[in-house]
Amino acid sequence: MSSVDAAAEAPRRPFTGRRVRFGDLVLQLVAGAAALATTVLVGLIIWKVIDGARLSLSKYGLGFVTRIAWNPVPGHELYGAASFLFGTAVTSFSALLLATPLAIGIALFLTELAPRPLQAPVTALVETLAAIPSVVIGLWGILVLGPALRDHVEPTLHSVLGFIPLFGPKGAGPSVFTAIVVLTIMILPIVASISRELFLGVPHELKEGALALGTTRWEMVRGVMFPYARGGIAAALILGFGRAIGEAIAVTQVIGGGVFIHWNLFGTGDTLGAKIAASYQGASTNLQASSLIYLGLILLVFSLIVNLAAQWVVRRSARKHGIVRGGRA
Amino acid sequence: MSSAGFELGGNHLTRRRRVNLGMEMLAWLAATIALAVLGIMVYAVAGRGSSELNLDLITKQPIPFSLTNAPQGLSNAFAGTIVLVAFATAMALPVGILVAVYLNEFAPPSIRNGVTLILDILNGVPAIVIGIFVYGLLVLGNGQSGFAGSFALACLMLPLVARATMEVLVLVPNSLREAALGLGIARWRTTLSIVLPQTIGGILTGTVLAVARVAGETAPLLFTSSLVGNKPSWNPAHALQSIPVAIFELSESPDPKDHARAWAAAFVLLLFILFASLGARWLALRSRRKLTAR
Numbered sequence: 001m002s003s004v005d006a007a008a009e010a011p012r013r014p015f016t017g018r019r020v021r022f023g024d025l026v027l028q029l030v031a032g033a034a035a036l037a038t039t040v041l042v043g044l045i046i047w048k049v050i051d052g053a054r055l056s057l058s059k060y061g062l063g064f065v066t067r068i069a070w071n072p073v074p075g076h077e078l079y080g081a082a083s084f085l086f087g088t089a090v091t092s093f094s095a096l097l098l099a100t101p102l103a104i105g106i107a108l109f110l111t112e113l114a115p116r117p118l119q120a121p122v123t124a125l126v127e128t129l130a131a132i133p134s135v136v137i138g139l140w141g142i143l144v145l146g147p148a149l150r151d152h153v154e155p156t157l158h159s160v161l162g163f164i165p166l167f168g169p170k171g172a173g174p175s176v177f178t179a180i181v182v183l184t185i186m187i188l189p190i191v192a193s194i195s196r197e198l199f200l201g202v203p204h205e206l207k208e209g210a211l212a213l214g215t216t217r218w219e220m221v222r223g224v225m226f227p228y229a230r231g232g233i234a235a236a237l238i239l240g241f242g243r244a245i246g247e248a249i250a251v252t253q254v255i256g257g258g259v260f261i262h263w264n265l266f267g268t269g270d271t272l273g274a275k276i277a278a279s280y281q282g283a284s285t286n287l288q289a290s291s292l293i294y295l296g297l298i299l300l301v302f303s304l305i306v307n308l309a310a311q312w313v314v315r316r317s318a319r320k321h322g323i324v325r326g327g328r329a
Numbered sequence: 330m331s332s333a334g335f336e337l338g339g340n341h342l343t344r345r346r347r348v349n350l351g352m353e354m355l356a357w358l359a360a361t362i363a364l365a366v367l368g369i370m371v372y373a374v375a376g377r378g379s380s381e382l383n384l385d386l387i388t389k390q391p392i393p394f395s396l397t398n399a400p401q402g403l404s405n406a407f408a409g410t411i412v413l414v415a416f417a418t419a420m421a422l423p424v425g426i427l428v429a430v431y432l433n434e435f436a437p438p439s440i441r442n443g444v445t446l447i448l449d450i451l452n453g454v455p456a457i458v459i460g461i462f463v464y465g466l467l468v469l470g471n472g473q474s475g476f477a478g479s480f481a482l483a484c485l486m487l488p489l490v491a492r493a494t495m496e497v498l499v500l501v502p503n504s505l506r507e508a509a510l511g512l513g514i515a516r517w518r519t520t521l522s523i524v525l526p527q528t529i530g531g532i533l534t535g536t537v538l539a540v541a542r543v544a545g546e547t548a549p550l551l552f553t554s555s556l557v558g559n560k561p562s563w564n565p566a567h568a569l570q571s572i573p574v575a576i577f578e579l580s581e582s583p584d585p586k587d588h589a590r591a592w593a594a595a596f597v598l599l600l601f602i603l604f605a606s607l608g609a610r611w612l613a614l615r616s617r618r619k620l621t622a623r
Contacts, residue, residue, distance in 0.1 A: 030427060031430045035436065037424065045459070045462045048465040102362060126363055126367075131603075135573045136370075140373055185366055217353065218352040219345065246455025248457035249573075277548060280555060292461070311446060
């Protein structure tokens with residue numbers, strides 16, 4: 001493509017002696033090599049993870065995904081991902097369910113309701129929440145939040161809503177519920193700050209037009225801002241969901257572990273990322289190591305799907321509104 | 330806009346006002362909850378961390394299974410994090426800037442869109458997957474090392490730095506490029522000594538944010554640089570301890586003394602990240618003002 005570039009540039013600089021300058025070529029090659037390296041890196045990640053999972057892939061195939069098992073005892077080895085998939089789905093969806101209304105409420109507060117002097121500092125604080133490392137949230141989760149939820153929130157929920165199997169008797173401490181709350185805290189600022197930018201992008205004419213027609217502020221939000229920002233918010237939620245399924249450290253600190261499927265949120269559980277992180281001190285056999293990487297492969301496939309879906313949604317809504325936005329976590 | 334579903338008749342005015350008020354209160358509540366969570370968390374870390382915060386934390390090394398009350402610290406973790414993050418930055422910063430320069434200054438639109446998508450995908454790969462990728466690439470057969478750990482961190486930094494650089498490169502006015510080319514300056518000189526210097530503020534902002542992000546990352550280091558000694562080491566050929574991995578290990582310990590050190594380390598990490606974010610925000614404001622003042 002360098003020849004195309006040079007051809008396009010040629011008439012713009014008629015005073016150059018040489019047709020292609022050596023320095024231009026070098027910079028373009030070096031910078032192009034960096035871009036190529038980035039592309040190769042992503043390919044290498046996919047290949048290396050598949051390569052590492054190969055032993056488990058060839059032994060179990062797709063049956064791995066539907067089996068509930070994690071037995072590393074030599075001679076009785078059997079591995080499956082179903083319980084971790086279940087845990088990932090339950091924690092991520094619940095966190096998304098809790099975070100969505102909160103995040104949209106925060107974004108509306110920041111763009112529509114907050115008194116002007118509050119806007120900038122509160123925005124900064126919400127973004128600070130996103131900068132807290134997951135291991136610190138996890139530390140707080142295991143030592144402060146977990147015990148507090150177990151002693152105060154879980155018994156209350158159980159006594160009021162105990163007829164729903166989700167709110168069973170409280171467990172020893174670590175619980176799926178704590179993991180959900182931790183994940184909610186982690187994805188909340190991401191969704192909130194993207195939604196805030198989307199709401200800021202709603203044209204003033206539309207908002208003022210609605211208000212001039214006599215709508216209340218909420219009716220304006222519902223009738224003008226939500227439809228306008230719908231695509232972007234969907235993308236933000238998808239990205240938040242991607243963050244939730246990929247989080248390993250904070251979840252492994254608070255969720256407790258266990259290879260089973262049950263509906264009691266107050267019991268322990270495990271997720272794909274948490275299982276991998278918890279096994280960092282080494283696998284006893286090659287098959288176990290390979291199965292752990294298989295879990296990582298599932299996670300990688302999910303993250304690819306989630307990112308491409310978010311991109312697709314962003315591009316579709318950008319085309320509709322004629323605006324171009326980058327989809328960033 | 331039939332989905333809007335509000336009628337503009339005056340009959341329901343009180344009800345509509347009440348709904349509006351309720352929704353506004355819910356939005357206030359949501360913002361209050363977020364700030365309260367942040368406040369509670371920072372208060373917990375600061376409250377528990379500050380009492381354990383002393384020079385021993387930085388200068389003394391940890392003594393696992395110690396039965397005495399000899400002062401312990403996490404000197405190995407502090408040294409390791411500095412080395413790991415420094416090497417990661419040294420790898421990711423030049424490559425990230427070059428990628429951004431290529432995409433913004435040279436690449437045709439199709440390649441630009443493609444590689445931007447690749448950067449977004451890389452940004453979305455879970456940190457733990459980056460960890461097992463580097464485990465398979467560098468650790469298997471060679472053992473853990475600081476290099477492997479910093480390479481994993483660099484994989485996380487790369488898309489952040491590239492994205493941040495692209496965002497400021499776009500802000501550099503085209504008239505500047507055209508003026509330079511019009512004066513007969515070669516394109517590479519234009520890019521390196523006229524366009525890039527305009528973006529230093531933005532690149533610095535992006536780098537500070539990326540450093541703050543990876544300094545707190547645990548997942549990529551678990552499989553690449555976590556089986557470590559207690560002596561502080563500056564040699565990246567060996568596995569290096571890091572602050573987040575130390576917090577992770579101490580948080581799972583049953584010993585309250587270990588928890589105390591975890592809180593103190595978390596407090597230091599949090600302070601660093603808060604100051605880095607504030608500094609980045611200030612830098613961003615300053616450089617943006619400079620770029621758009623023209």
